[in-house]
Amino acid sequence: MAEKKLVEAITSMSEDFAQWYTDVVKKAELIDYSNVKGCMVIKPAGYAIWENIQKRMDERFKATGVENVYMPMFIPESLLQKEKDHVEGFAPEVAWVTHGGLNPLQERMCVRPTSETLFCDFYKGDIHSYRDLPRVYNQWCSVVRWEKETRPFLRSREFLWQEGHTAHATAGEAQERTEQMLNVYADFCEEVLAIPVVKGRKTEKEKFAGAEATYTIEALMHDGKALQSGTSHNFGDGFARAFGIQFTDKDNQLKYVHQTSWGVSTRIIGAIIMVHGDDSGLVLPPEIAPTQVMIIPIQQKKEGVLDKAYELRDKLGSFRVKVDDSDKSPGWKFSEQEMRGIPMRVEIGPKDIEAGKCVICRRDTREKTEVALDKLEETVGELLKTIQSDMLARARKHLEEHTYTAVNREEFERVFAEKSGFVKAMWCGERECEEAIKENMAVTSRCMPFEQECLSDTCVYCGRPAKKMVYWGRAY
RNA sequence: CGGCGUGUGGCUCAGCUUGGUAGAGCGCUACGUUCGGGACGUAGAGGCCGCAGGUUCGAAUCCUGUCACGCCGACCA
Numbered sequence: 001m002a003e004k005k006l007v008e009a010i011t012s013m014s015e016d017f018a019q020w021y022t023d024v025v026k027k028a029e030l031i032d033y034s035n036v037k038g039c040m041v042i043k044p045a046g047y048a049i050w051e052n053i054q055k056r057m058d059e060r061f062k063a064t065g066v067e068n069v070y071m072p073m074f075i076p077e078s079l080l081q082k083e084k085d086h087v088e089g090f091a092p093e094v095a096w097v098t099h100g101g102l103n104p105l106q107e108r109m110c111v112r113p114t115s116e117t118l119f120c121d122f123y124k125g126d127i128h129s130y131r132d133l134p135r136v137y138n139q140w141c142s143v144v145r146w147e148k149e150t151r152p153f154l155r156s157r158e159f160l161w162q163e164g165h166t167a168h169a170t171a172g173e174a175q176e177r178t179e180q181m182l183n184v185y186a187d188f189c190e191e192v193l194a195i196p197v198v199k200g201r202k203t204e205k206e207k208f209a210g211a212e213a214t215y216t217i218e219a220l221m222h223d224g225k226a227l228q229s230g231t232s233h234n235f236g237d238g239f240a241r242a243f244g245i246q247f248t249d250k251d252n253q254l255k256y257v258h259q260t261s262w263g264v265s266t267r268i269i270g271a272i273i274m275v276h277g278d279d280s281g282l283v284l285p286p287e288i289a290p291t292q293v294m295i296i297p298i299q300q301k302k303e304g305v306l307d308k309a310y311e312l313r314d315k316l317g318s319f320r321v322k323v324d325d326s327d328k329s330p331g332w333k334f335s336e337q338e339m340r341g342i343p344m345r346v347e348i349g350p351k352d353i354e355a356g357k358c359v360i361c362r363r364d365t366r367e368k369t370e371v372a373l374d375k376l377e378e379t380v381g382e383l384l385k386t387i388q389s390d391m392l393a394r395a396r397k398h399l400e401e402h403t404y405t406a407v408n409r410e411e412f413e414r415v416f417a418e419k420s421g422f423v424k425a426m427w428c429g430e431r432e433c434e435e436a437i438k439e440n441m442a443v444t445s446r447c448m449p450f451e452q453e454c455l456s457d458t459c460v461y462c463g464r465p466a467k468k469m470v471y472w473g474r475a476y
Numbered sequence: 477c478g479g480c481g482u483g484u485g486g487c488u489c490a491g492c493u494u495g496g497u498a499g500a501g502c503g504c505u506a507c508g509u510u511c512g513g514g515a516c517g518u519a520g521a522g523g524c525c526g527c528a529g530g531u532u533c534g535a536a537u538c539c540u541g542u543c544a545c546g547c548c549g550a551c552c553a
Contacts, residue, residue, distance in 0.1 A: 009514090018547075037545065093552070114553090147552065148477065154553090161553070228553065265553045299511050331513040338513095349512060359512075442549095 010339070012279045017223040024273055025152045027339045028282040038150030038157030042266075045340060048290035049269055050160060054140060056192050056288070057162070057264065060184050061138055066164060069137045071118040074109040079117045083242040086116060089209020093145045095157075111144040116210065116235075116261060119165035120243035127257060130169050130249045136177070138164040153270035154227070154476050161265035167257040169249065171236065174258035178234040181262040182215045185230035193268070194285040194392040195219050195275050196399050197229060198422070198471055200447030205434050208261075212236035218446045218471065220399045221274035224420025226446050226473040229271050232262035270476070275395050276364075282341030283364055285391050286384040293380060294337045295323045298330050298349025308353050312346060315377055319384065338363060343387050344380065362387055364394075403471075407456040409463075412472075416443055422473045426466035428459035437461050437472070446471040 030046030094110040197217035207214035240256035402421030406412035
């Protein structure tokens with residue numbers, strides 16, 4: 001059934017997905033553009049989503065033993081230079097501070113694009129003994145990467161994120177932590193954001209600058225493009241060797257630590273928008289929605305209507321509820337609630353009050369139901385749970401329906417020409433082959449999933465013996 | 477960094493071709509009527525036309541330069 005478009009101000013997805021995204025971001029009042037390209041003003045509605053993400057994710061981090069810290073935002077050039085692959089990866093996109101007040105600095109400093117080097121420099125002096133390990137630190141901060149092409153949430157020059165940096169006594173422990181955090185991210189996405197993800201390892205070409213191995217969660221947007229939604233890296237002892245982070249182990253031997261880092265950014269808000277949104281605007285999963293229920297009074301100037309609305313708000317005190325008592329017409333308020341993605345609304349007017357009922361309407365399906373006022377609290381609680389699980393189910397169905405397979409080059413090319421989504425295909429493991437695929441098909445490897453399947457014995461592109469099954473896609 | 481596009485009240489834009497007193501709709505303020513899917517009336521406020529030069533008696537309009545932003549590519553969370 002074609003969805004009836006109620007709000008003219010939002011471009012429909014099918015017409016122009018990029019414009020739809022921009023419209024939603026603006027109409028849901030998540031951000032405003034600022035005077036600096038690629039730097040956005042995150043408005044209350046957007047920031048509240050981030051606050052909830054922080055809160056819910058931080059709880060999960062802490063449960064695994066993470067402690068929060070804060071590192072400086074400036075990195076002296078000499079420090080950034082220490083790990084070769086790392087500098088090469090980030091140098092093209094760092095912003096430099098060259099002056100302190102009126103005077104040039106002796107050594108210029110970059111604004112952190114990520115804080116590996118700062119953590120390493122700190123760990124070097126902080127870790128001496130196996131008793132000091134593991135170090136499981138995380139920081140919530142913003143970082144700066146001077147991107148050429150910017151888009152709200154998806155790619156901004158300054159963005160908010162968390163970056164965890166850990167140091168361990170053994171390679172095994174580091175690997176365990178790397179996978180553990182990837183799982184924390186994946187579970188968070190599914191359980192809180194209702195976004196199903198594919199977990200796997202990045203190829204050598206796509207891995208993080210300086211990492212031994214990079215793991216990723218990949219989500220599929222409504223338009224069939226992939227979004228890397230979180231990453232977890234195992235550094236082995238590469239950074240430790242570059243920075244000299246050594247400790248004395250139980251056997252009295254001097255050893256290098258093994259490190260990890262992992263991060264999730266405000267980009268994930270872009271994923272929420274593009275996985276769940278529709279032509280009427282944002283659709284927020286109840287778990288993360290800053291406001292879960294909007295009560296909209298009808299004929300609010302009539303005696304008793306507003307009082308009843310406030311009474312219902314108080315009755316629903318165990319949820320995040322607001323009353324829209326603004327001067328606008330009900331129709332306006334409906335549209336507003338929908339554009340902002342508030343999962344549910346309660347309509348209450350004189351007719352309802354007389355009949356001892358109200359109308360509830362869920363944002364995701366726009367289905368309306370009449371509910372007796374004395375059943376409201378119970379019904380709202382159940383419905384919010386239903387919305388959350390339905391949203392995940394729908395997103396999962398979309399992911400499954402847009403995941404294809406290809407076993408030879410012709411099939412591979414055809415599926416990308418005709419469809420938009422993930423394509424599972426076997427790969428030889430050669431970098432040159434991956435580069436050719438990117439060059440010729442504008443498609444990148446998203447990950448080598450943990451759940452491997454054997455689709456055929458030969459590489460989908462070059463026909464050489466296959467080593468891995470890979471998810472391919474076009475990505476944001 | 478390449479390609480395209482746009483800068484005129486808070487927002488969306490018209491006006492520019494052919495130079496001659498800055499416009500519309502929406503929003504905003506006040507009052508009144510309304511209210512179950514973006515209601516209406518009346519009255520008001522609000523603009524060195526992105527910036528800098530130039531041409532001209534006269535520039536939003538023509539010329540030159542510049543800045544900013546948006547979109548699409550290459551690179552990235």
